[in-house]
Amino acid sequence: MSFLKRMKEKLMGGPKPEKDKIEGQEELNEAIAEGSTPETSSKDVVHETQDAKLETTTDSTQLDKQEKIEESLPEVVGVQIEAEKEEKPKRGFSAFSITEKFKSGLAKTRKSFTSKVNDLVARYRHVDEEFFEELEDLLLQADVGIETVMELTDKLRFEVQRKNIKDTEGIQALISEKLVEIYEQGEEDITELNIQEGELTVILFVGVNGVGKTTTIGKLAHRFKQQGKNVLLAAGDTFRAGAIDQLQVWGDRVGVEVIKQSEGSDPAAVMYDAIRAAKNRNADILICDTAGRLQNKVNLMNELEKIHRVISREIPSAPHEVLLALDATTGQNALQQAQIFKEATNVTGIVLTKLDGTAKGGIVLAIRNKLHIPVKFVGLGEQMDDLQPFDSERYVYGLFADALDQQLAKTED
Template identity: 65%
Template sequence: MSFFQRLKKSVSQTTESVTQKFKSGLSKTSTSLVGAMDTVFRRSKIDEDLYEELEEILIAADVGVNATMEIVERLRTEVKERKVKEPEALKPLLSEILLEILKGEEEEDIGMNTVDDDLSIILFVGVNGVGKTTTIGKLAHYYKEQGKKVVLAAGDTFRAGAIEQLEVWGDRVGVDVIRHQAGSDPAAVIFDGIQAARARGADILICDTAGRLQNKVNLMEELKKVHRVIGREVPGAPHETLLVLDATTGQNAMKQAQIFNEATRVTGIVLTKMDGTAKGGIALAIRRELGVPVKWVGLGEKMDDLQPFDSEQFIHALFVEEVEKEA
């Protein structure tokens, strides 16, 4: 059984609607990245020019220089070991390498896509404009659909309209929002959120935080303070610290990830607006550079278009034509 046949068999165990969301959401990346690769794989022979062109394509897709170098070097090794002669045969080899990078230590990265603790706390971080509040609302919807009782804490007290925006999402989803006045101490809001979540028998508390402060307080120090308050009130919490990144910003998103990861011990990445970019290779770059897994992806505007990240679905969606051709 070929790689693409095995991939299709694995993905077929997931619901058809989820598979379709990945296909649709990653269509721009697939057309750009895999479409460009097709010209490489139609070459007459495997030579240095082929590898150099492949490097250029991967870098242009925001895979990143280091990840690209690793991918191409591993591809060279596989070609030698398997004695591959035809360029077309590189496609499944490349797909396997990309999948291995995305998976990483996946068995340790499952995190909180399912929640079992008495009160699980998810802390959201990220700069303004990446879709953080919208993502919180969609995640609350996801967990509510699983039968979980969710409470939101409006810890972004500095951005104009942030509290009201979260309340709109709370009303839309049907979950409580704990808030203070604009400009209040974010840590105090989160503290009250924890008390309220406990009192209301909630399963999950999702905490919003500021992406930028309008005073001289250092943002990262403020986030560390929030982190300390959560850990003091609920030992071992936050159970998940999710960094929201806008996939359309490419390598700028990588820089944000490095800064936030140093300050808040990020446990997972949420990539929003994946449907709006042809450079979805940023998922590979983040996995390779930071060792932090992508746990959620925004694949559209609808409430249920936030999906748990699935590396096999990701590769399946990129190479969908090859998968269907071999089915």
């Protein structure tokens, strides 16, 4: 399936799942049985309901039957309406609204990057080497990263030659498809968190100060709570002044308990207390904050190693996720931070914050391609629900939304 077809499915919400007809019929039979008279069985009423729609005679016996059926119908309809209400999801976003979040969240990058691509396409009627050279410059300006840019343009050159493409019409769709291929190559289910169903899941957050780490922890806790999970937070950043209070504010806002000690305490001791508390309270998920100092890399490594040791001693398979929070607005600096934390600890995923506030959203691709760490969540706004699981196709669509919408419209015509 082509990129455009997949995006069309996502925009439309994807294929609708089929309902279990047998289970639905059993519910209908039970509802009719409840609404039927003592003389009429549920099986009889089902047949009579179907017959009554087809029958046109006014035989008195049939009229009596019709009256019995009509008496039972209001309750049946009421049961069906209530069942439909229960089937509708009470929380979360539709596929369309999630796609729109990526579209609006990447507006700054799209305005800066795509407008230049459009200008490039307008100036070059034919795809030639000069076109590719200018395209490389535009991608580098969007912080896509030199390795990713080289790989992308090599793939584009091959595809253009293979398909004998002469003009630039539809080139954005081809670029989009190749970007998705580069991001996803060799990876499966990379955005899924390693949640231990029926057991305590420990998620460790790392990252420098000022990247939105504490805010992201709060938003992720909110997301889990909306899913019905019992969540606890551990205030492991005992180094930065005000960090514990800030996490407590988010805990109060979301409605989850924060396990903490006094400022300057040993972070590993906080983790120990938090795990004990999580076990005693039958928590599903424990999210742990940590200090974000990078001034002394040795201290950072030692502290994270000690935290790991304490957590794994209490739960051998934990931490189940180590998420690195990076500020998308810092561009290539975020890449350097990711490299340092990757050396200090086993980072399992990236949470890229403030993606809506930068014109250099291509940093997602640079991180993925250079460090081989999947981006698991992205911050697309300031609202509580604006932290979204990363989706490479929706992300690339957000970069080229205007041009791809035109292409999608053409496929519909």
